[in-house]
Amino acid sequence: MSTRREFIGNTGKAMIAGGLVTLAENGDPVMIENKFIHHVYFWLKNAGSKEDRAKLIEGLQKLSKVKTIKTFHIGQPADTNRDVIDRSYAISWFTMFDNAADQASYQVDPIHLKFVEDYSHLWSKVTVYDSVDAK
Structure with a gap:
């Protein structure tokens, strides 16, 4: 023991x-190095709908099965309030890939395409922040 x-x-x-x-x-x-970070923020059409929020989370959990995703996080705005914080989104989707090629393959992966087809009716706006190592 x-x-x-x-x-x-x-x-x-x-x-x-x-x-x-x-x-x-x-x-x-x-520091996380040599990774491709893909962070997506979703605004729901029906902002107050718990059902739509749950459906989007369900879709993101399915999306996490894409083989090139190394890690992921499904989040919501934290209860922090400062002038620089944007809490207007409903759900965030953070993913990490080994490289840009893996992220590019994710974009055309059938699981990702199915996610967009099945769940895009839920959101009114999507903002994406992709980043790589600062050199």
């Missing part, structure tokens, strides 16, 4: 080996 500290350490190593999380030995944050 391992101690709690050993268990946490081994779990962290397993996550790193699996490519899920990168941690520094001293606990400092580590």
Whole structure:
């Protein structure tokens, strides 16, 4: 039986080996490098509709099955209020790819095309922010 500290350490190593999380030995944050970040913000046509929100989340969960996606996050606006924060969107979709080619293949992947076909009627606006390493 391992101690709690050993268990946490081994779990962290397993996550790193699996490519899920990168941690520094001293606990400092580590910059994500050599990845293509694709962050999408959705505004719903029926902004107050819990059903439409749930349907979009369902669609994004299906979309996460695209093979080139390394990690993803489905989010909503945080309860933070400062002048620089835009909380007007309903749902955000964060994905990480190994490179631009993988992201390009995601754009034409049948799962992505089906997502757009089945769920685009829910949103009134979509804004995308793609980014790569600053050099």
